Amino acid sequence: MRLTQIRTLSGTIELLTGLHIGSGNTEMHIGGSDSPVIRHPHTGHPYIPGSSIKGKVRSLLEWRAGLAGVNGGKPMSHTLLEKAPDKKEAKAILKLFGISGGDSLTEKESLEIGPSRASFRDCSLNREWIDGVRKKNLPLTEIKMENTIDRIRGTAEHPRNIERVPAGATFAFQVSLKVLNGETDLLPTLLMGLNLLQMDSLGGSGSRGYGKVRLTFDDGEIQEQFNNSQPW
Amino acid sequence: MKTLLVTLRPLTAFATPPHGDTLFGQLCWALCNRFGAPWLVERLDGYLQGKPFLVVSDLFPSGHWPRPFVPPHLLEGDLRAGDRKKEKKRIWFPWRDDAGWRKNLSSWGRMCRDEAELWGEERKNRPQPHNQINRLTGTTGTDGFAPFAVTQTWFPERARLEVWVLYDPKRLNVAEITAGLMDVGSFGFGKDASTGLGRFDMEKTEECPLPRQPDSNAWLTLGFCAPQGCGFDGKRSYYQPFTRFGRHGDHAARTGQPFKNPILLARAGAIWSPSHKPLPNHEFVGRGLGGEEKLSKILPATVHQGYAPVVGIHLPEERP
Numbered sequence: 194m195r196l197t198q199i200r201t202l203s204g205t206i207e208l209l210t211g212l213h214i215g216s217g218n219t220e221m222h223i224g225g226s227d228s229p230v231i232r233h234p235h236t237g238h239p240y241i242p243g244s245s246i247k248g249k250v251r252s253l254l255e256w257r258a259g260l261a262g263v264n265g266g267k268p269m270s271h272t273l274l275e276k277a278p279d280k281k282e283a284k285a286i287l288k289l290f291g292i293s294g295g296d297s298l299t300e301k302e303s304l305e306i307g308p309s310r311a312s313f314r315d316c317s318l319n320r321e322w323i324d325g326v327r328k329k330n331l332p333l334t335e336i337k338m339e340n341t342i343d344r345i346r347g348t349a350e351h352p353r354n355i356e357r358v359p360a361g362a363t364f365a366f367q368v369s370l371k372v373l374n375g376e377t378d379l380l381p382t383l384l385m386g387l388n389l390l391q392m393d394s395l396g397g398s399g400s401r402g403y404g405k406v407r408l409t410f411d412d413g414e415i416q417e418q419f420n421n422s423q424p425w
Numbered sequence: 426m427k428t429l430l431v432t433l434r435p436l437t438a439f440a441t442p443p444h445g446d447t448l449f450g451q452l453c454w455a456l457c458n459r460f461g462a463p464w465l466v467e468r469l470d471g472y473l474q475g476k477p478f479l480v481v482s483d484l485f486p487s488g489h490w491p492r493p494f495v496p497p498h499l500l501e502g503d504l505r506a507g508d509r510k511k512e513k514k515r516i517w518f519p520w521r522d523d524a525g526w527r528k529n530l531s532s533w534g535r536m537c538r539d540e541a542e543l544w545g546e547e548r549k550n551r552p553q554p555h556n557q558i559n560r561l562t563g564t565t566g567t568d569g570f571a572p573f574a575v576t577q578t579w580f581p582e583r584a585r586l587e588v589w590v591l592y593d594p595k596r597l598n599v600a601e602i603t604a605g606l607m608d609v610g611s612f613g614f615g616k617d618a619s620t621g622l623g624r625f626d627m628e629k630t631e632e633c634p635l636p637r638q639p640d641s642n643a644w645l646t647l648g649f650c651a652p653q654g655c656g657f658d659g660k661r662s663y664y665q666p667f668t669r670f671g672r673h674g675d676h677a678a679r680t681g682q683p684f685k686n687p688i689l690l691a692r693a694g695a696i697w698s699p700s701h702k703p704l705p706n707h708e709f710v711g712r713g714l715g716g717e718e719k720l721s722k723i724l725p726a727t728v729h730q731g732y733a734p735v736v737g738i739h740l741p742e743e744r745p
Contacts, residue, residue, distance in 0.1 A: 196458040199611050217554025217572065234549045234579045243621025244555055252560055266561035271679075291619055297681025308458070308675050312612050314621040315437055369612050373458075 194307055198372040200380070204410035206241065206316055206364040206395075211335060211357030212404050214245050214396040226336055226356040238323065239334055239358045243313035245396060246366075250313075251290045253389035254382065257424055258282045271296040271306065285382045310371045310379055316364035335359045357403065366408065384415075384422040392424075426480070426708050428734070429590040429599060430633040431606060432487055436624040438553075438577035441615025443484035443623075445648030446669065446690070448588065448614070449730035452481065454675040455608040456601065468596050472713040472728050478596040480709045480732045482589035482647035483693045486544070488521035489587075490736065491694035492537045493530070493645050495663045499741070500534030514539040514547075520636065520736075527638060530738060544581045552576050575617060585628065589635065589647055589734045591708055603630060635708055641737030643698040649690040650711030651731025657697045661740060664695035669729070677724050685720045688729060696740060710735050 216231040230239045251268065255261050259278040260269045269283060271292045277283035284306070291309030292298075298306070318333070326333060334356050340349040370383060387408055394404035410416040441447060457465040468478040485491065492500070492515070515537040520526045525536050540547040556565040556572035565571050580586075590602055606627055614623030649667060671685040672678065697710055714720065715728035 194458075195461055196455075196608065199608060201611065215554070217552075217574070231553070234551045235546065235581050242553065243619075244553075244617070247620050248558065252558065255560060261560035266559035266566075267557070268560075292679055294678055294683050295681075296679055298679045300676075300680065303676040303679045306676070306679070309619040312619045312621065312624075314624060371458075371612065 194304060195374045196371055197374045200370040200372055201367060202370065202383075202410060202412070202415055203365070203367045204408060204416075205319065206366045207407045207409070208358060208360050208362045208364075209405040209407055210360050210402050211337060212241070212362070212396050212406075213355055213357045213398060214239075214241060227353050228355045230334060230356045230358060233317065238318050240318065241316040241364055241395070243315045246316070246390070247290065247311070247313040249393070249395055250383075250386035250390050251286065253393055254286050254289075254386045257385075257389060258286060260286070268293070271298060271302065282382075285377070285379055288376075289379050289383060289386075307373060307376075308371065310373075311383055312369040314367040314369070316366045318358075319363040319365055322361075322363045333358070333362075355398070380418070381422055384419045385424050388419065388422050389424055426591045427594050427632065428634050428708065429592065429602060430631050431588050431590060431603075431627060432629040433484065433586045433588065433606075433610065433625045434628050435580040435584055435586060436610075436626055437613075437621050438551075438579045438623075439615060440575055440577050440617045440622045442578070443586070443614065445481045445483045445588075445693070445733060446671075446730040448484070448609070449479065449481045450671075450674055451609050451614055452479065452602075452605045455605040458675070459604060459608060460601070466726075469726075469728060473716050475713070476593075477591075477709070477713060477730075477732050478593045479602075480591040480648070480734055481730065482734045483649070484586040484588050485647070486517050486540065487585035487587045488519055489517035489538070489543070490520050490645065490647060492516045492518050492533070493663070493696050493738075494665050494692070494694045495530070495696055495740075497534075499530060500537075511539070514541075517543065526636065530741060540581075544583045546581045548581065548584065549579045550576055551579060577622065586625070589633075591635075591734050599630065603627060635734060635736055637737035638739045640739045641704045642702070643696050643704070643738055643740040644707070644710055644735035645738050646691070646693055646695045646697065646710065646733040646735055648693050648730075648733035650695070650733035651688065651690055651714055652695070652697060652711060653689075655697070655710060655712065656700050658700045661698035662696060664691035664697075666690070667692050671720070671729060673721065673724065673727070677721075680723045682721075682723050685727060685729070688714055688720070688731070690731065693733065696738070697735075698740060704737055707735060709733060 214231050216229050233240050255269050263273050263276050264270050287306055289311045336354045338354050340352045343350055395406050396404040518537050552574035554572050554574050559566050610625040667690050668687050669690050670687050672683050709732045711732040714731040718725040721727040
């Protein structure tokens with residue numbers, strides 16, 4: 194097993210609807226949002242953590258491969274590989290995204306799966322978009338008010354405000370992919386996962402329309418492969 | 426040994442502190458993946474006998490070394506009245522200031538700077554919350570660690586880091602070192618690399634011999650090292666101990682026993698005085714650790730970098 198290349202896929206994530214990736218409320222600000230988005234500690238700009246994209250893409254690929262229920266809703270584990278409907282597809286997911294340190298693999302099994310091939314970088318806001326927003330004297334995020342309507346009385350309850358990065362924002366996106374000699378190309382699986390992400394949503398409240406995104410790649414060939422990598 | 430000084434630009438946050446011994450381990454895996462296990466095994470020949478093929482320093486702010494761990498009275502300026510807390514943050518000594526570093530150790534304290542002086546702002550440690558969404562319920566679940574936080578270190582945009590790489594030109598060349606560093610940087614260093622942490626770019630490499638003060642009689646270490654059994658004079662050596670609970674990397678991390686046996690090291694910035702004078706012309710001190718299951722039963726041949734690059738300095742005699 195030899196590393197022959199580290200491919201870098203770069204491009205842009207454009208928000209089609211508001212995006213909320215929470216910061217976990219580690220800080221409270223007077224007059225601040227109940228549910229703030231995660232921000233870069235130095236610049237204060239919102240960003241998309243690589244872990245959010247990786248987790249969502251893995252989850253969607255596992256759903257597509259029929260693996261979502263195999264581990265009781267948890268990420269697919271190597272120890273449950275026998276239960277996978279399509280072992281080859283399951284292995285490709287494990288190779289791309291890695292396996293838990295809790296899986297006690299023999300040296301042979303560990304060498305067969307190898308290291309996690311994909312690394313998802315945090316996505317920072319594009320400078321042009323920030324400059325455009327600043328020129329209009331607008332903030333980088335929006336506050337969306339939400340409430341629950343009582344079914345009988347028709348009145349609003351539990352008002353809350355959610356901070357979102359607004360539709361139209363663009364982020365720089367980058368994934369590194371380790372290519373090892375003599376193994377099946379894992380790029381089609383990765384691109385299919387990213388296509389699924391485009392069909393589904395990123396971040397919180399996806400079922401309420403948040404987090405719809407469009408991906409475009411800098412490399413024309415990758416873009417074409419991405420357009421053709423339809424999951425069904 | 427030859428010395429390469431590499432300047433790196435951090436591109437993302439780091440979850441693992443960039444220490445020399447950790448970087449050495451990651452470089453070994455990167456080189457093993459790129460050139461094959463037999464290639465690495467060949468280069469590791471003699472590692473435990475004081476003949477390393479590669480010694481890597483910690484990552485320091487560009488143009489700086491760590492302030493030596495010596496008693497405050499040896500570093501004049503350390504005890505300036507008033508702002509003690511501010512003074513304690515001044516942990517970086519500017520070695521590129523040629524006139525400065527040749528001066529007596531006693532004047533180093535006044536020359537040390539903090540990160541805000543170097544980069545405009547300090548690196549920030551921040552816990553990033555994570556959770557695992559149950560595929561079936563769409564919720565974060567109630568397991569003991571859901572959600573959980575991982576502390577990340579964020580460097581300011583202006584930050585540039587330097588690493589000193591000592592290498593044996595008969596066993597390793599600059600192209601191989603830069604290939605290894607590029608692989609680590611483009612995929613990520615340390616914990617959570619697959620979610621984007623620990624990425625860096627290589628900005629510059631230069632052949633740069635390690636400097637040495639006139640009348641040197643002690644060494645300042647630029648990385649974690651294992652000084653045990655190296656024959657240092659305990660009365661004229663100063664250090665801060667550190668217990669490394671190391672972990673295997675790459676495929677060995679998934680064998681169910683990822684932890685190595687703990688080892689006792691001394692942090693970078695330690696001062697070691699040899700028992701015998703004059704000071705030998707060494708470029709590194711310490712020992713190679715491991716082998717024969719000493720560090721790991723899963724990978725019996727596992728080694729750990731207990732070597733550190735050193736700078737020769739003049740340590741004044743203590744007043745009786």
